[in-house]
Amino acid sequence: xxxxxxxxxxxxxxxxxxxxxxxxxxxxxxxxxxxxxxxxxxxxxxxxxxxxxxxxxxxxxxxxxxxxxxxxxxxxxxxxxxxxxxxxxxxxxxxxxxxxxxxxxxxxxxxxxxxxxxxxxxxxxxxxxxxxxxxxxxxxxxxxxxxxxxxxxxxxxxxxxxxxxxxxxxxxxxxxxxxxxxxxxxxxxxxxxxxxxxxxxxxxxxxxxxxxxxxxxxxxxxxxxxxxxxxxxxxxxxxxxxxxxxxxxxxxxxxxxxxxxxxxxxxxxxxxxxxxxxxxxxxxxxxxxxxxxxxxxxxxxxxxxxxxxxxxxxxxxxxxxxxxxxxxxxxxxxxxxxxxxxxxxxxxxxxxxxxxxxxxxxxxxxxxxxxxxxxxxxxxxxxxxxxxxxxxxxxxxxxxxxxxxxxxxxxxxxxxxxxxxxxxxxxxxxxxxxxxxxxxxxxxxxxxxxxxxxxxxxxxxxxxxxxxxxxxxxxxxxxxxxxxxxxxx
Amino acid sequence: xxxxxxxxxxxxxxxxxxxxxxxxxxxxxxxxxxxxxxxxxxxxxxxxxxxxxxxxxxxxxxxxxxxxxxxxxxxxxxxxxxxxxxxxxxxxxxxxxxxxxxxxxxxxxxxxxxxxxxxxxxxxxxxxxxxxxxxxxxxxxxxxxxxxxxxxxxxxxxxxxxxxxxxxxxxxxxxxxxxxxxxxxxxxxx
Numbered sequence: 001x002x003x004x005x006x007x008x009x010x011x012x013x014x015x016x017x018x019x020x021x022x023x024x025x026x027x028x029x030x031x032x033x034x035x036x037x038x039x040x041x042x043x044x045x046x047x048x049x050x051x052x053x054x055x056x057x058x059x060x061x062x063x064x065x066x067x068x069x070x071x072x073x074x075x076x077x078x079x080x081x082x083x084x085x086x087x088x089x090x091x092x093x094x095x096x097x098x099x100x101x102x103x104x105x106x107x108x109x110x111x112x113x114x115x116x117x118x119x120x121x122x123x124x125x126x127x128x129x130x131x132x133x134x135x136x137x138x139x140x141x142x143x144x145x146x147x148x149x150x151x152x153x154x155x156x157x158x159x160x161x162x163x164x165x166x167x168x169x170x171x172x173x174x175x176x177x178x179x180x181x182x183x184x185x186x187x188x189x190x191x192x193x194x195x196x197x198x199x200x201x202x203x204x205x206x207x208x209x210x211x212x213x214x215x216x217x218x219x220x221x222x223x224x225x226x227x228x229x230x231x232x233x234x235x236x237x238x239x240x241x242x243x244x245x246x247x248x249x250x251x252x253x254x255x256x257x258x259x260x261x262x263x264x265x266x267x268x269x270x271x272x273x274x275x276x277x278x279x280x281x282x283x284x285x286x287x288x289x290x291x292x293x294x295x296x297x298x299x300x301x302x303x304x305x306x307x308x309x310x311x312x313x314x315x316x317x318x319x320x321x322x323x324x325x326x327x328x329x330x331x332x333x334x335x336x337x338x339x340x341x342x343x344x345x346x347x348x349x350x351x352x353x354x355x356x357x358x359x360x361x362x363x364x365x366x367x368x369x370x371x372x373x374x375x376x377x378x379x380x381x382x383x384x385x386x387x388x389x390x391x392x393x394x395x396x397x398x399x400x401x402x403x404x405x406x407x408x409x410x411x412x413x414x415x416x417x418x419x420x421x422x423x424x425x426x427x428x429x430x431x432x433x434x435x436x437x438x439x440x441x442x443x444x445x446x447x448x449x450x451x452x453x454x455x456x457x458x459x460x461x462x463x464x465x466x467x468x469x470x471x472x473x474x475x476x477x478x479x480x481x482x483x484x485x486x487x488x489x
Numbered sequence: 490x491x492x493x494x495x496x497x498x499x500x501x502x503x504x505x506x507x508x509x510x511x512x513x514x515x516x517x518x519x520x521x522x523x524x525x526x527x528x529x530x531x532x533x534x535x536x537x538x539x540x541x542x543x544x545x546x547x548x549x550x551x552x553x554x555x556x557x558x559x560x561x562x563x564x565x566x567x568x569x570x571x572x573x574x575x576x577x578x579x580x581x582x583x584x585x586x587x588x589x590x591x592x593x594x595x596x597x598x599x600x601x602x603x604x605x606x607x608x609x610x611x612x613x614x615x616x617x618x619x620x621x622x623x624x625x626x627x628x629x630x631x632x633x634x635x636x637x638x639x640x641x642x643x644x645x646x647x648x649x650x651x652x653x654x655x656x657x658x659x660x661x662x663x664x665x666x667x668x669x670x671x672x673x674x675x676x677x678x679x
Binding site: 053118125129230234266296305309313314320335336353358364366369371373374376437438444445450 | 491492494499506509519520521523526531541542548553556557558561562579580603607614615616617618619620622624626629630631646647649651654
């Protein structure tokens with residue numbers, strides 16, 4: 001049995017420190033955003049009185065914060081493993097974090113003081129139509145904050161592009177195309193490089209689209225005569241939003257590829273055509289699948305919405321057939337060393353694979369027509385984010401402090417894992433059941449028929465938050481030692 | 490009802506995946522040489538991959554035949570019996586008419602005077618029966634035939650600001666016979 005806690009000698013202490021800073025920031029904000037989520041569910045469940053103007057501000061902050069920290073945590077994971085193969089810039093990594101934190105300050109200011117409550121999707125032209133609910137400067141502060149966060153990530157991905165091209169020669173080689181389309185010599189880049197190449201391609205496109213519509217919205221705020229076509233704006237926003245949130249999972253999965261083999265003692269090679277083909281296919285599919293967010297925009301060209309449905313189906317295949325199945329093949333009868341980290345990483349592949357089932361169902365146009373923007377939607381995205389992406393990040397964080405700070409699991413950790421997994425399932429289950437029964441998402445108040453789901457979801461949310469608090473307490477307890485531990489010779 | 494089908498398909502899919510994970514978890518402490526495991530697992534992979542592709546193809550063919558977009562693009566084969574103009578405002582619905590006879594094909598021509606809204610029609614069981622987006626600068630046409638008389642509620646399903654959750658409008662669907670023959674006593678529900 002290999003030792004899963006062998007520190008990596010290929011990454012220096014300053015590099016490890018920036019990764020820890022990413023994960024610590026993401027972890028701290030995660031708990032705060034979960035608490036905001038709980039407040040919303042309690043309010044919908046009529047267990048807490050939150051005025052609508054504050055409910056929608058909390059909704060906006062929760063969504064923006066969660067998407068932001070998912071990006072940050074995913075980037076931290078990607079950076080940790082990618083840095084072991086290519087020369088990434090430490091300065092750019094810190095600059096991204098600096099821009100992120102500056103953006104967060106502006107976003108919080110825009111929401112809490114400026115009153116902005118136009119949701120994280122800032123769907124044009126809503127920011128300019130507050131109807132007295134928020135100030136123009138509040139909306140501008142939010143949008144400019146978002147722009148700074150986006151610029152930070154853009155810099156990061158440009159840096160990963162530079163480093164991957166520098167080492168491997170081209171992005172095609174980073175995706176392992178010579179081995180995929182030609183003779184497989186067994187020398188395809190490792191999973192971290194393949195995944196990072198995919199992510200940089202899709203995220204640069206997504207971020208540029210997002211930044212463009214943010215700037216257009218900013219101009220529209222102060223010069224209303226400058227108008228944007230509402231459907232074009234929607235396409236740009238959902239293209240950006242879809243790509244960015246998906247990229248967080250495609251970055252975080254790198255932890256599974258690189259850590260699970262250390263727990264099972266079995267390799268997870270990237271140099272096979274199924275793996276490389278899946279990642280190349282996902283690169284294309286993540287870019288073209290976004291119309292499934294706007295299936296109810298009947299004015300869209302019909303072929304785009306049909307494509308949105310079909311590609312939604314096909315994009316589930318690499319996840320199920322390659323990644324989730326690869327994970328269980330790696331674990332099956334492996335005598336895996338179970339600890340909090342490995343348990344969370346395995347759970348995360350389940351959360352991702354299972355969560356895409358209700359998502360694919362929702363992408364079916366005739367289903368979407370009766371379920372779009374019900375709580376079915378947060379039901380599926382919380383499934384693959386809470387039990388998928390976030391579980392990947394939590395697993396990686398647990399592994400970091402075990403490896404670099406000597407943390408060991410206690411009975412509390414084991415209990416916390418099951419509380420997180422089962423509480424999380426219950427939590428997303430309430431969204432899905434509510435959606436099945438017509439419960440609208442993003443509503444400050446629900447009909448009495450939907451309130452029981454909100455109340456049960458609140459109870460499950462308490463469980464998830466309690467478990468996450470345990471994970472964070474353990475992580476922060478080992479953070480200083482992990483940051484100062486020597487690099488192995 | 491698509492909601493029920495969506496729930497059942499999801500439950501089966503999630504349940505199957507969960508069952509596989511539980512089995513793998515339970516047998517994880519019972520070691521076997523990786524080469525043997527890999528060979529066995531990879532041998533069955535093409536079969537369930539093909540099964541998924543078949544399922545997806547069948548679902549696509551089955552569901553893509555009846556899309557709701559034709560009327561918006563002026564390509565509807567059958568003309569609507571009744572056309573209702575709908576405009577979303579922050580935070581109310583402006584509608585040409587709110588009384589509609591059952592059994593008639595109704596085309597709702599939906600637009601917005603300000604921001605994006607979601608025009609969703611709920612039946613008395615709080616289920617969405619049809620929806621489309623209400624967008625400034627565009628008119629989306631959603632067609633629906635009300636089968637059951639009663640009160641339906643239009644709700645906004647695209648977040649549009651402070652009173653988004655209160656943006657409702659009632660539609661009264663009268664028995665089919667009332668419109669055709671107001672004094673008929675025949676059963677009304679179809």
